[in-house]
Amino acid sequence: MFFKHFKKVCLIVMAVFTISTPLAVTANNHKTNIKTQKVSKNLSKQDKNSQQLDQQTDNLIKNNLPLNLQAKSALAVDAKTGQILYAKNADQALPTASMSKLLSIYVTLQAIQAHKINWDTKVKITPALHALSVNPEYANVELKAGHEYTIKQLYQAAIYSENAGAMAMGYGVAGSTQKFALKMRQAVKDLGINDAQIYTACGLTNGEVGSLGFKDVDDNAENKLSATDMAIISMNILKTYPHILKDTAANTTKFENNTMLNWNWMIKGRSEALPDIKVDGLKTGTSDTAGACFTGTAVKNNHRVITVVMGVHHSGQYDPSRFVETQKLLKYVYAKYHHVNLAPNQSVSEMTEGRNDGNIYVPNGKNEHLSLSFADKQDIWLDNNQQFNLQKIQPLSNLKYKGGIDAPIDKGEVVANAQVKGTKYITDSNVKLSASKDDDKANIFVRMWRSIMSLF
Known part of the structure; x- marks a missing residue:
């Protein structure tokens, strides 16, 4: 008999708890909402303006819409x-x-x-x-x-x-x-x-x-x-x-x-x-x-x-x-943009994740293909959906030789310029590329053999 009465009491307590819990949660949520509203009211005009601008900007970028400024x-x-x-x-x-x-x-x-x-x-x-x-x-x-x-x-x-x-x-x-x-x-x-x-x-x-x-x-x-x-x-x-x-x-x-x-x-x-x-x-x-x-x-x-x-x-x-x-x-x-940081001596191939082979042709070098690195520190802004890639890799004019560069080349020597694909500048701006290792001139017999093979 005692057990039956105890069970009824437990059920009643559980029922009350089940009913009261959502009310308590609702009350707490209401307090939270009031608190949030107070925080919102306490935001400065500048903070509110900044948040609105963030929302407008996110909408433009998310929907790939242009920024139309009211300026000439x-x-x-x-x-x-x-x-x-x-x-x-x-x-x-x-x-x-x-x-x-x-x-x-x-x-x-x-x-x-x-x-x-x-x-x-x-x-x-x-x-x-x-x-x-x-x-x-x-x-x-x-x-x-x-x-x-x-x-x-x-x-x-x-x-x-x-x-x-x-x-x-x-x-x-x-x-x-x-x-x-x-x-x-x-x-x-x-x-x-x-x-x-x-x-x-x-x-x-x-x-x-x-x-x-x-x-x-x-x-x-x-x-x-x-x-x-x-x-x-x-x-x-x-x-x-x-x-x-x-x-x-x-x-x-x-x-x-x-x-x-x-x-x-x-x-x-x-x-x-x-x-x-x-x-x-x-x-x-x-x-x-x-x-x-x-x-x-x-x-x-x-x-x-x-x-x-x-x-x-x-x-x-x-x-x-x-x-x-x-x-x-x-x-x-x-x-809209994120930054890519180029570091001196960083491999071009590594930085571009293989999108550029990172080599330059050296017709008369011991190694016909010389790997390149970045010569200087430089920050590049890229669109958030854009990958880093180089284009128009050109040998320096004083080093040009038969479609490549002239050996010998010392490690760290600036040998070429390139442009970052998808970027524009108000003045000419090239990425300087340097040799990642030495490359001496090949001996005369190797050079002669290459000349003969180039005929076929």
Whole structure:
């Protein structure tokens, strides 16, 4: 009897537990959902924006859809090699507005490096420079007529897009604003850019700077460069003067008693910063003809890119549209590609998993086929579905011999160039290949025999 009653009690307890367990689980899940909702609410605007961009980017890549940026031209390249990761009308010359100041800064840094001037060089402000500095139509900090400012002060003003500051900097470097514009033209030619139009150090039109412009040039003439040109200039600045990142990543700087605010809203602490991609330069530009423009640089997982967007429609100076387009571009590039790291002395055959035999023909060598290795360290960006492969393996011109290379060859000697299949660059970029071992010249009898056999 006791056992029967005990069994009934156990069944009742089990039934209650079975009913209560889902309720408990549901209650716990409800608490979890509430917690998740609270976490979601606590996400910053930047985090939410980043997550939405990730979803949009994943959809594009998953469905093999193109990235359509709302810009007249755009470009993304590797900051060291110039490998093109995205391009839209990238070679079309367009008004650059204040992005021109990047070139002005580059020329100034060259002059400092050549010891023609230094950071403490004083520049006396002319009446024309003063008049430009107090023109309320343009971004400016007042430069007092007859007062002297250092190149360092004017350089900082140029970075923060002060137009008269950039013009005064050029005046101090070259002796006149017109001569400085000529130096800017020469600088881009030295970089291989032959179609640039340069008139002012600041990006205003020739007429807008008044007597500081060229006398026999139309008032509407303005600086024009392509997105590719802007990327080339930026690559050379970052390579030669990397300290510029410290200057362009600062939110504010002082000019006498004035605090100047950086127009780059993607740097840390600003409204359009991305939480997972560090943007730390370079320069914005805005005008009626140029639209909203931005040449930027960013790094993620130690891989730096340069981005350019030009001709973005905007409704006013506080419209973030150029940064929105840059956000899309950065997210797309970092999601679409993976990296292949080439190491010195790494076998071509091994790296390509046999897709390239990794050999080069040596007609007069002891070994007719010499295995190749990579000569330098280099990073390559590949589409996520792309395998690493070389094409157009060409012997160096000074080593060419009967369809191959001429022996003797020393181990480690660079003997050929190649291109990575499926990649493009804004400038010529080849992968250097070296001999993985020595290859002496075969004796005369072996060479004669090979010549005879080649006839059959």
